[in-house]
Amino acid sequence: MPNTSSLGASYLGAIRDGDRRRAFKVVEDAHTAGLDLAATYLDLIQPALREIGRLWQLNLISVADEHLATAITQAAMARAYERAFAWSTPLGRSLVAACVDVERHEVGLRMLCDLLDLEGWQTTYLGATVPVTSLVAMVQRRRPDAVAISAALSPHLLRVRAMVTAIREAMGDSCPLIIVGGRPFLENPSLATELGADATATNAADAVRVLGDRVSPVR
Amino acid sequence: MVTRLPRCFTRYPAAVLHVSSDGTVIDSNGRLERELNRVIVGQPFAAMLDPESSSGKWNGVIAGLGASTEPADAVVCELVLSTGDSLLEPRSFSVLWDRDAAVAWVIEHPLDPRVDDVRREVTEVNTELANTQRDLVRDRARLANALDLADRLTGQVSRQNERLAAQNEELLVITKELNEQRQALERSNRLLDEFARDISDDLGAPLRSVANYVRWIEEDLNGALTGGPRAHLELLRVQVERMRDMITSRLEHARAARTGGGVELVDVAALVDEVVAVLDPPPTCVIDVAPNLPVFETERAPLRQVFLSLIGNVIKHSARADVHVHVGVTETGGAYDFSVRDTGPSIPLRAQESIWKLLHTVPPADSGGADGGDTGVGLSLVHQLVETQGGHAWVESTEGHGSAFHFLWLK
Numbered sequence: 026m027p028n029t030s031s032l033g034a035s036y037l038g039a040i041r042d043g044d045r046r047r048a049f050k051v052v053e054d055a056h057t058a059g060l061d062l063a064a065t066y067l068d069l070i071q072p073a074l075r076e077i078g079r080l081w082q083l084n085l086i087s088v089a090d091e092h093l094a095t096a097i098t099q100a101a102m103a104r105a106y107e108r109a110f111a112w113s114t115p116l117g118r119s120l121v122a123a124c125v126d127v128e129r130h131e132v133g134l135r136m137l138c139d140l141l142d143l144e145g146w147q148t149t150y151l152g153a154t155v156p157v158t159s160l161v162a163m164v165q166r167r168r169p170d171a172v173a174i175s176a177a178l179s180p181h182l183l184r185v186r187a188m189v190t191a192i193r194e195a196m197g198d199s200c201p202l203i204i205v206g207g208r209p210f211l212e213n214p215s216l217a218t219e220l221g222a223d224a225t226a227t228n229a230a231d232a233v234r235v236l237g238d239r240v241s242p243v244r
Numbered sequence: 245m246v247t248r249l250p251r252c253f254t255r256y257p258a259a260v261l262h263v264s265s266d267g268t269v270i271d272s273n274g275r276l277e278r279e280l281n282r283v284i285v286g287q288p289f290a291a292m293l294d295p296e297s298s299s300g301k302w303n304g305v306i307a308g309l310g311a312s313t314e315p316a317d318a319v320v321c322e323l324v325l326s327t328g329d330s331l332l333e334p335r336s337f338s339v340l341w342d343r344d345a346a347v348a349w350v351i352e353h354p355l356d357p358r359v360d361d362v363r364r365e366v367t368e369v370n371t372e373l374a375n376t377q378r379d380l381v382r383d384r385a386r387l388a389n390a391l392d393l394a395d396r397l398t399g400q401v402s403r404q405n406e407r408l409a410a411q412n413e414e415l416l417v418i419t420k421e422l423n424e425q426r427q428a429l430e431r432s433n434r435l436l437d438e439f440a441r442d443i444s445d446d447l448g449a450p451l452r453s454v455a456n457y458v459r460w461i462e463e464d465l466n467g468a469l470t471g472g473p474r475a476h477l478e479l480l481r482v483q484v485e486r487m488r489d490m491i492t493s494r495l496e497h498a499r500a501a502r503t504g505g506g507v508e509l510v511d512v513a514a515l516v517d518e519v520v521a522v523l524d525p526p527p528t529c530v531i532d533v534a535p536n537l538p539v540f541e542t543e544r545a546p547l548r549q550v551f552l553s554l555i556g557n558v559i560k561h562s563a564r565a566d567v568h569v570h571v572g573v574t575e576t577g578g579a580y581d582f583s584v585r586d587t588g589p590s591i592p593l594r595a596q597e598s599i600w601k602l603l604h605t606v607p608p609a610d611s612g613g614a615d616g617g618d619t620g621v622g623l624s625l626v627h628q629l630v631e632t633q634g635g636h637a638w639v640e641s642t643e644g645h646g647s648a649f650h651f652l653w654l655k
Contacts, residue, residue: 081322084301088322088334099370103377110381127330129367135374142378150378152371154364178296180331 027058029068037073040094041086045101052101053108062109062143063230066136070098071228074132098132106139116242119147121163121201122173123155125184130177133206136229137173144233157188161195169201170240173232174222176207182220189221202239206232249273258352259337263289265346267306275352280327289350294324294331309341309348333360440495447491455484510544512537512582516571519551525559534572538580540655546629547653553622554584554649562588578655579635585648591641599639600627626651 032055039047055065077094080086120141122134131153138148149167151160164172172192176185185205193200205222217225224239226232253260253273261284262271269284276284280292290299305321318340325332335355341348458481462469469477516533525531551571558569567588574581591599600623630637630651641647 082297082301084304084319084321087320088336096370099374103374107377107381110385131367131371138374138378142382148378150371150375152374153367178294178331180294180326180329183329 027055027060029055029060029064032058032060033069033072036069037076040073040077040097041080041090043090043093043097045097048097048101049104052105056105056108062105063140063233065105065109066102066140067228067230070102071133071136074098095132099135102132102135102139106142109143111143116145118145118171118236118240118242119149119167119169120171120173120236121149121151121160121167121169122175123151123160123163123188124153124175124177125181125188126154126156127184128176128178128181128207129153130207131175133177133229134173134175137206137232140229140233141236144237146236157184157191160188161191164192164201165195168199171202171204171236174203174205176205176209178207179209181207182209182216185222186220193221202236204232204236256351256354258354259350260352261289261350263306263339263348263350265306265309265348267302270347276325279332280325292325294326297334298323298325305339306348333363444491444495448488451484451488451491455481455488458484506543507541508544509539510542510547511539512547512573515544515548516551516555519548519555522552523556523559528566529559529562529569530566531555531569531571534570537571537573538575540580542653542655543633546633550626550629550651550653551582551584553626554651557622557649558584558586558588558647562586576652579652580655581650581652583648583650585646587646589647590643590645591639591647592643593641596639596641599623600637 032051036048036051039045039051052065052069055069060069074094077086077091081088081091120138122138124131124134134152135150138150141148149163149169151163160172160174174185174188176182189203189205192203202224203222204224204226205217205220206226210216210225211227214225217223224235226235249260249262249271256273256275259275259279260273261269261276264270267288267290269287269289272285276292282292284292290302293299293302301321302323305319308319318338320336320338322334322336324334336353338351338353339348340351458477461477513533513535516537520531555569555571558567567586569587570583570585572583572585574583626649627637630653634654635652637649637651639647639649
């Protein structure tokens with residue numbers, strides 16, 4: 026088994042130093058050592074990003090450092106995803122993913138889209154700070170099986186409720202399954218139903234499992 | 245202690261605060277009040293921050309006030325302001341204080357508003373890149389699959405080609421063997437022809453002598469021969485003639501079986517007319533031809549010989565001069581079912597198979613067993629020619645109702 030804690034420490038050091046080549050090398054080493062994409066994302070990258078956030082709160086690094094770490098991570102994820110992707114016959118399930126309109130923390134949502142893609146889902150990743158009207162228009166146009174909404178900070182939960190309400194009003198009886206995620210839901214999963222969503226998950230891999238259970242592959 | 249901010253700070257393009265050592269805002273240049281739409285002087289500065297990300301950090305900075313021994317110190321601190329129902333983008337503040345640490349200056353670093361635009365743009369481009377990469381990776385996988393499939397198909401085609409080449413080799417060998425066999429057969433046929441011609445010549449010469457002797461005996465006796473001896477001499481002459489016919493017919497039979505002609509457009513009605521003209525039947529014999537005889541591409545010579553043998557056979561074996569012959573046809577899929585029907589004597593059921601054999605002659609069922617004097621070659625020749633063309637010949641005959649000779653001829 027690959028030593029994820031050692032790889033994780035190396036990865037954290039690389040992104041903290043803003044050294045993208047070192048960060049890519051760590052991800053490549055993890056792949057070579059047999060770490061799959063979900064483990065690379067959840068056991069290596071996600072803890073490193075949380076630590077970067079903690080360092081910012083301690084005023085040990087700046088917003089610029091944090092942004093650089095995130096940018097390097099997104100590039101590293103792109104490389105890891107490319108290596109991991111193997112063509113599977115699409116199962117006919119689709120998902121539209123967006124962060125609420127004031128949310129800039131998008132990495133978790135991108136992890137979910139990448140992992141769903143590997144399972145044969147057709148995902149549309151809208152990224153950070155998606156206006157409610159844009160998301161509703163996209164859902165109406167694509168008519169996906171599921172919508173994923175991400176909010177990393179508690180003050181953004183009201184925006185989650187606004188998005189869920191807008192989608193339900195627009196789609197009526199043909200409303201897709203709505204799954205929400207982010208740190209507030211990790212601490213209090215019942216928030217999901219309180220905000221009108223259908224489901225939540227503890228991380229991207231758990232969300233893949235939940236969506237797989239809740240959305241039938243045959244439409 | 246002066247705690248009022250100089251008026252000039254109202255023109256500073258960002259927030260400037262005086263904060264006491266317990267974190268309470270003492271004075272402000274008015275920027276934050278306008279942005280947060282609330283009163284801040286007299287309030288703890290921490291109440292304006294996002295508790296999750298920034299309150300702790302701010303409290304740490306306040307706790308450090310006065311701890312420095314430097315005459316003046318500064319900490320740069322990034323904080324997230326809260327409007328109550330949403331968070332603002334993080335912004336940087338410099339916190340400066342004197343040694344006594346009674347008052348701290350909190351000065352926001354002014355930001356060019358275009359930075360927010362750039363950040364928004366970067367976020368959008370980043371999202372676009374992620375989706376584009378996802379599409380590219382999927383397309384590349386599809387392409388790889390297609391190439392893999394093409395490789396497999398190419399492999400299959402290559403193996404098929406190898407098999408075909410091997411089969412081609414076998415075919416070439418078989419063709420060569422067939423050519424050799426055909427050449428051997430042609431040599432054998434030539435020898436057979438020569439043999440048949442020799443036999444015909446060898447047998448013909450003594451037969452001609454016998455015929456001559458018979459004629460000379462008749463001339464020598466000059467009419468003195470009567471009764472039984474004369475009848476016997478006449479029978480001898482007839483049999484000699486019959487034997488010569490048989491030899492000639494057998495020779496033709498052997499040649500007909502080997503002589504193939506080219507395929508040509510044949511008008512069967514015209515061909516039958518030509519056959520009838522050659523046979524020159526007696527005037528009392530009625531031969532009618534169906535109007536639907538076809539015009540089609542086939543070998544003319546063997547078809548002509550078949551009609552010649554069948555119609556000739558009917559005319560020759562008819563016991564009556566007013567025999568009625570009908571030539572007809574029916575289309576049956578890939579072949580024509582030609583028929584030659586007569587009102588002459590019928591063929592006994594037991595002989596309906598054997599008549600197709602070489603040198604076999606059948607006395608009519610209603611002739612009392614008299615031999616018609618035939619060579620026995622005609623129907624055998626019909627059978628052989630029809631079978632060679634891939635067809636089949638048969639006879640239908642009921643006593644007292646004549647016979648119908650049929651043959652299937654492929655289109």
